[in-house]
Amino acid sequence: MPQSPNTMNGMITDALVMRQFGDRLHLERVRVNGPGENEVLVEMVATGICHTDLICISGRLPFPTPTILGHEGAAIIRAVGKNFTSSCSPGDQVLLTFDSCGYCTSCESNHAAYCHSFNIRNAPSNVGSDGETHLYTATSDSSPIWGKFFGQSSFARHAVVSPRSIVNLTVNCGLILAREELQQLAPLGCGVQTGYGAVVNSLHVTSGSSLAVFGAGTVGLSAVLAARKAHVATIIVVDMIEERLEIAKELGATHVLLGSRTDLVQEIKAITVTTQGVQFAIDATGVVLVIETMMQSLGTMGKAVSIGMPPPKAELKIDINVCISRGQSYLGCVEGDSVPDKLIPHLVMECLAGQFPLDKMVTSYKAADCNQAIADMRSGQAVKPILLW
Ligand SMILES: [Zn+2]
Ligand SMILES: [Zn+2]
Incomplete structure (x- = not known):
């Protein structure tokens, strides 16, 4: 003892x-x-x-x-x-x-x-x-x-x-x-408030909108739950592991895509035709190639956020003209930009009520x-x- x-x-x-x-x-x-x-x-x-x-x-x-x-x-x-x-x-x-x-x-x-x-x-x-x-x-x-x-x-x-x-x-x-x-x-x-907070505090997703989540670990799945709660209409989840995509579906993903597909960008754009791509996106993988795919999947006035940590000094290629002409933005986010004393008690109550x-x-x-x-x-x-x- x-x-x-x-x-x-x-x-x-x-x-x-x-x-x-x-x-x-x-x-x-x-x-x-x-x-x-x-x-x-x-x-x-x-x-x-x-x-x-x-x-x-x-x-x-x-x-x-x-x-x-x-x-x-x-x-x-x-x-x-x-x-x-x-x-x-x-x-x-x-x-x-x-x-x-x-x-x-x-x-x-x-x-x-x-x-x-x-x-x-x-x-x-x-x-x-x-x-x-x-x-x-x-x-x-x-x-x-x-x-x-x-x-x-x-x-x-x-x-x-x-x-x-x-x-x-x-x-x-x-x-x-x-x-x-x-x-x-x-x-x-950490993990839950990071994914949940990125959706509500950094992206400020809107009801009826579309969101793509790259990476279905705790962070990505928490983002799915936050999006469902915010009445996001189209929630697309991408991951390399089929079992995780199954969990994502159970938690509220409307579409799931295997990350090994070569036509990911076209597929996401086909799901989000009316906005010429997805309106909101999150990368929870930290893999530069995946982050580039996320940026290419963005629609008009699309907003993307990185929460997965890439290796030190990783750099991202962005087509600046596309970014300007379509009003897109790319953000970083740590710990869901949350106020822990507010967000965590809120999440606790959601968990206890069976909502999370x-x-x-x-x-x-x-x-x-x-x-x-x-x-x-x-x-x-x-x-x-x-x-x-
Ligand atoms: Zn952590
Ligand atoms: Zn300080």
Whole structure:
């Protein structure tokens, strides 16, 4: 059993540690120190695995090791730093999301996903808010381990998190959920709000319009659900995996197309003849060729958004004359440009009311089986694995 968490001297807990790129995650005993006065200690009930975690494991981003990843935590607060006792209490049920400063011009205008210090705050750190204490150390040799990925590093049974990474369901929704209900909600903190938010906050889709979604993982499928809710009339989903297209149909796609087709652009334009192509489009794949296909599928005044991350320094070819003469636009979007304290509680209520069938995407694994979960996600067998603590 874990030690008492109310101490800066630390407690021993379990974490999935990435020792080196490309390697398996290792379930290890680690010491977690905190919470400091600007931090909160939580006990995880579940953590979703997101594509960004896989990108980090593969070594595609410059990154320190050893590190604890994970940024879709569902948790219960166990101890609160003295600066946050008014907004959080031990026992509160929370979902964890990205971190932001709360005071830059982006944060002040409700666009925290574009926080000026987003990269620093969401990259791993190895010191606590006092700037000195190592957040996590190995119990074997006391060597430091990097944590606070996305303000949380939720691939751990206990984590010291940033207060702005916390969406407090007990306070915001007045809910007391069964443990199983809270576990299922873990993916709302990144993948779901990213796809859902891109549709409502970035594209501002309109009733009766058309939308093409490239990539039917959690992000793309959440975009489908948001589009259905907004009464988008034509929802076209493109993916390489037939089973995912079946799920997309169940969730509200009106047309599904296999990504291996060579006539994708013509096919999408044939479905959306009246607007000479699709009015809204989302790329959740990050594959440059797919993004170019998306741009070619756009109709008059079409609006496209990229949410899938391509490799660093990827460039896109756009026919500028087409873009100008047809009034088209191309946007980027992080984390659905959402205000987590507003969007996530809204999504929680939708899920509980049966309006947002997360169960069609989620597959549960024991935390100790994380490497199987990652393999199943990579092979396409699992859309959204969640690890249970
Ligand atoms: Zn900010
Ligand atoms: Zn993510």
